[in-house]
Amino acid sequence: MAAPAYAPKAGGIAARARQGAMAAHTPPSWLDGLNPEQCLAVETTEGPLLVLAGAGTGKTRVLTTRIAHILASGLAMPSQILAVTFTNKAAREMKERIGHLVGPAAEGMPWLGTFHAISTKLLRRHAELVGLKPTFTILDTDDQIRLMKQVLQAEGVDEKRWPARQLANLIDGWKNRALSPAQVPAGEGAAFANGRGGKLYAMYQERLKTLNAADFGDLLLETIRLFREQPDVLAMYQQRFRYMLVDEYQDTNVAQYLWLRLLAQGRDPAHRNLCCVGDDDQSIYGWRGAEVDNILRFEHDFPGAQVVRLERNYRSTGHILTAASELIARNEGRLGKRLRTEDEDGEKVAITGAWDSEEEARLVGEEIEALQAKGHSLGDMAILVRISAQMREMEDRLVQLGVPYRVIGGPRFYERMEIRDAMAYLRCVVSPADDLAFERIVNTPKRGLGDATLQVLHAHARAARIPLMEAARYLVETEELKPKPRKTIRDLLADFGRWSAAAARMRQGELAELVLEESGYTEMWRRDRSAEASGRLDNLKELVRSLEEFPDLQSFLEHVSLVMEAADDDTGERVSLMTLHAAKGLEFDTVFLPGWEEGLFPNQRALDESGRAGLEEERRLAHVGITRARKRARIYFASNRRIHGLWNATIPSRFIDELPESAVEVLDAPASYSYGGYGQNNGYDQSRFDRAAGGYAGAAETAPSSYATPGWQRAQARGFGQGGFGRDGHGAGGSQFAAGRGGARGRSKGGPVIEGELVARSTGASAFSVGDRIFHQKFGPGSVALVDGNKLTVDFDKAGRKTVLDSFVEAT
DNA sequence: TAAGGCGTCGGGCTT
DNA sequence: CGACGCCTTA
Numbered sequence: 001m002a003a004p005a006y007a008p009k010a011g012g013i014a015a016r017a018r019q020g021a022m023a024a025h026t027p028p029s030w031l032d033g034l035n036p037e038q039c040l041a042v043e044t045t046e047g048p049l050l051v052l053a054g055a056g057t058g059k060t061r062v063l064t065t066r067i068a069h070i071l072a073s074g075l076a077m078p079s080q081i082l083a084v085t086f087t088n089k090a091a092r093e094m095k096e097r098i099g100h101l102v103g104p105a106a107e108g109m110p111w112l113g114t115f116h117a118i119s120t121k122l123l124r125r126h127a128e129l130v131g132l133k134p135t136f137t138i139l140d141t142d143d144q145i146r147l148m149k150q151v152l153q154a155e156g157v158d159e160k161r162w163p164a165r166q167l168a169n170l171i172d173g174w175k176n177r178a179l180s181p182a183q184v185p186a187g188e189g190a191a192f193a194n195g196r197g198g199k200l201y202a203m204y205q206e207r208l209k210t211l212n213a214a215d216f217g218d219l220l221l222e223t224i225r226l227f228r229e230q231p232d233v234l235a236m237y238q239q240r241f242r243y244m245l246v247d248e249y250q251d252t253n254v255a256q257y258l259w260l261r262l263l264a265q266g267r268d269p270a271h272r273n274l275c276c277v278g279d280d281d282q283s284i285y286g287w288r289g290a291e292v293d294n295i296l297r298f299e300h301d302f303p304g305a306q307v308v309r310l311e312r313n314y315r316s317t318g319h320i321l322t323a324a325s326e327l328i329a330r331n332e333g334r335l336g337k338r339l340r341t342e343d344e345d346g347e348k349v350a351i352t353g354a355w356d357s358e359e360e361a362r363l364v365g366e367e368i369e370a371l372q373a374k375g376h377s378l379g380d381m382a383i384l385v386r387i388s389a390q391m392r393e394m395e396d397r398l399v400q401l402g403v404p405y406r407v408i409g410g411p412r413f414y415e416r417m418e419i420r421d422a423m424a425y426l427r428c429v430v431s432p433a434d435d436l437a438f439e440r441i442v443n444t445p446k447r448g449l450g451d452a453t454l455q456v457l458h459a460h461a462r463a464a465r466i467p468l469m470e471a472a473r474y475l476v477e478t479e480e481l482k483p484k485p486r487k488t489i490r491d492l493l494a495d496f497g498r499w500s501a502a503a504a505r506m507r508q509g510e511l512a513e514l515v516l517e518e519s520g521y522t523e524m525w526r527r528d529r530s531a532e533a534s535g536r537l538d539n540l541k542e543l544v545r546s547l548e549e550f551p552d553l554q555s556f557l558e559h560v561s562l563v564m565e566a567a568d569d570d571t572g573e574r575v576s577l578m579t580l581h582a583a584k585g586l587e588f589d590t591v592f593l594p595g596w597e598e599g600l601f602p603n604q605r606a607l608d609e610s611g612r613a614g615l616e617e618e619r620r621l622a623h624v625g626i627t628r629a630r631k632r633a634r635i636y637f638a639s640n641r642r643i644h645g646l647w648n649a650t651i652p653s654r655f656i657d658e659l660p661e662s663a664v665e666v667l668d669a670p671a672s673y674s675y676g677g678y679g680q681n682n683g684y685d686q687s688r689f690d691r692a693a694g695g696y697a698g699a700a701e702t703a704p705s706s707y708a709t710p711g712w713q714r715a716q717a718r719g720f721g722q723g724g725f726g727r728d729g730h731g732a733g734g735s736q737f738a739a740g741r742g743g744a745r746g747r748s749k750g751g752p753v754i755e756g757e758l759v760a761r762s763t764g765a766s767a768f769s770v771g772d773r774i775f776h777q778k779f780g781p782g783s784v785a786l787v788d789g790n791k792l793t794v795d796f797d798k799a800g801r802k803t804v805l806d807s808f809v810e811a812t
Numbered sequence: 813t814a815a816g817g818c819g820t821c822g823g824g825c826t827t
Numbered sequence: 828c829g830a831c832g833c834c835t836t837a
Contacts, residue, residue, distance in 0.1 A: 114827065386823085387823055
């Protein structure tokens with residue numbers, strides 16, 4: 001599945017290493033080309049070891065070489081090494097690269113995989129010990145929600161006030177922290193559905209057990225429970241795993257930490273060889289349960305631990321590294337590293353201010369075209385945004401320019417509707433008791449089985465404590481159902497009977513085709529004339545194809561629920577467009593970083609919810625963004641951005657101010673003043689812009705020592721009691737971009753506060769009334785048509801009717 | 813059962 | 828503003 005062009009890491013040491021592995025007594029040639037720290041990380045095999053691997057320092061290479069080293073030196077057999085990754089992609093890559101290093105010996109690394117995949121393997125072996133059958137099904141988020149809905153309904157909880165989705169998040173959060181229903185802090189449980197959160201969690205768990213199912217969180221939790229309650233089982237694995245390796249340790253959550261600690265703290269000190277590789281400066285998943293603390297506490301948790309720092313960067317040029325290093329140095333909760341390179345300084349990090357987000361997109365597009373004209377490949381460029389809402393504008397622009405691009409990180413293959421439907425059919429064939437699967441497809445394609453019919457099925461199934469399919473089988477023999485649905489169900493059951501019989505004698509690919517065809521599922525999409533339909537049919541074909549690569553249907557279903565990803569079908573050179581989160585681990589020659597504005601980045605919500613910690617995580621995200629660049633990093637900010645449909649004035653991100661002057665250059669935005677035909681010769685407009693965007697550069701000129709004047713401090717100087725830019729327009733709390741609040745908490749480094757009005761300020765209650773003539777910075781002159789608090793609906797002379805905040809218009 | 817209206821809400825997204 | 832989910836109506 002193809003490492004795309006941006007993952008060029010595998011070195012040329014493969015062949016040599018293979019020789020080394022074969023000829024046991026030659027010097028370990030796989031160490032060739034490693035720097036001293038990397039060697040140390042590879043060769044320190046005994047005892048706990050933390051490898052702090054900065055961005056671009058050869059982390060994966062160290063990890064794979066370390067495994068090769070352990071194998072080739074005969075310290076352990078492949079089956080005695082536990083190697084855990086966070087994502088399937090990482091697991092796959094590691095497997096591949098170890099394969100290159102040591103040859104087929106890597107085939108026998110049965111314990112290389114994600115936390116979840118390894119947990120599943122363990123649980124299948126010992127399922128009875130935790131109250132499951134070895135054939136338990138793994139529920140994904142979709143199944144989870146539907147099950148949760150059932151629980152909420154059973155409890156009579158108002159699903160509008162307390163959405164299943166929210167409960168799912170809550171429970172996920174608890175599971176991330178390894179909390180069983182009984183362990184949920186009372187206050188947290190009480191916060192949902194008038195105090196019933198904890199109870200609902202318990203009920204949900206019960207339902208899972210009844211269904212012989214586990215969700216993702218359970219895979220870890222039940223394994224932990226297995227280890228805790230069955231000391232002999234635990235001891236067996238502690239004994240088996242002589243060497244343990246963990247990738248991306250900074251991303252582990254509490255449950256994963258406990259899981260590891262149980263395995264790594266066996267009786268036999270010779271087996272406490274846990275090697276964790278990670279980078280505290282790249283911990284960006286706190287919001288989904290990752291605990292930076294795990295890595296910060298490593299030496300404390302594992303006494304006698306050694307720490308190796310990889311600080312030599314092989315990716316980026318000097319200025320880029322300087323900029324990233326200075327930025328991240330502002331964080332306090334970190335172990336401390338400084339990336340260095342022997343490469344040249346290269347280009348400075350370029351910062352460009354744009355009038356608004358449209359112009360920003362245009363500037364990025366122009367730069368891409370300019371680079372392309374100079375012979376740079378589109379495949380070596382990426383646009384990294386903070387939130388996916390930013391993508392739209394970028395896409396629009398690229399489409400307009402005819403620049404091919406691809407979006408990284410859409411919905412995954414197995415999350416797509418058609419794949420999930422097809423799989424539900426197969427699940428029903430394999431395990432007729434799979435109620436969630438049955439429910440999903442009972443009326444897909446539409447066969448006239450509505451709510452009413454399903455209710456009857458449910459009622460009977462619950463009363464008799466049997467699966468839905470069995471209940472259906474019984475009910476078609478009675479008079480309880482109306483004749484029409486009764487026949488439909490009877491036919492469907494007959495279908496499933498036939499398919500189950502066919503399953504025994506057919507290859508699974510054929511079976512899938514048969515089922516999808518006879519059920520009318522493929523026909524449904526063939527008839528569908530919407531734009532996506534043909535893509536969906538392709539996906540189904542792809543599903544059937546990959547199905548053939550598995551020994552049997554069962555192992556395929558397992559694979560899909562844990563692993564499957566979209567086939568990498570793109571060819572040709574394209575600009576990559578993705579979020580900063582999705583960019584971790586990737587690298588590009590040129591990286592475009594738009595949207596560096598207070599409120600957007602650092603994101604106000606992160607600040608509001610997590611204060612200082614939130615700010616530091618945002619800063620790590622900025623650090624990740626810059627360090628993706630090999631040769632060119634270009635940062636952009638806009639002075640106006642539309643948020644939830646309304647134009648807001650914005651100020652440059654504090655992160656821009658935190659970059660060292662020596663490593664950046666501030667570029668002018670040539671087109672800034674000619675936007676939309678207004679302002680070319682309009683002193684008003686121009687001075688506004690000067691002070692908003694250009695003021696930054698101006699400060700640098702007149703007072704170099706105060707270069708680091710943070711935009712957010714200016715925001716503070718502005719005060720934040722007034723207006724605000726929130727949806728409600730009342731300035732009450734929650735306003736997206738009221739920059740002062742998180743900022744006040746993050747104020748650790750003082751600095752000169754430059755007074756100066758940056759943007760229009762609200763004047764309290766709206767000073768405008770219907771009919772007033774006004775001037776807007778972006779849309780030009782117009783008359784007020786409607787006043788709603790500080791929201792104005794204005795008929796602009798040229799731009800038509802728009803809704804804007806009164807703080808952005810001036811009376812004329 | 814299927815389409816359209818209405819209200820809500822707006823962060824990142826793996827397993 | 829625009830996406831999504833739920834509810835109403837044909």
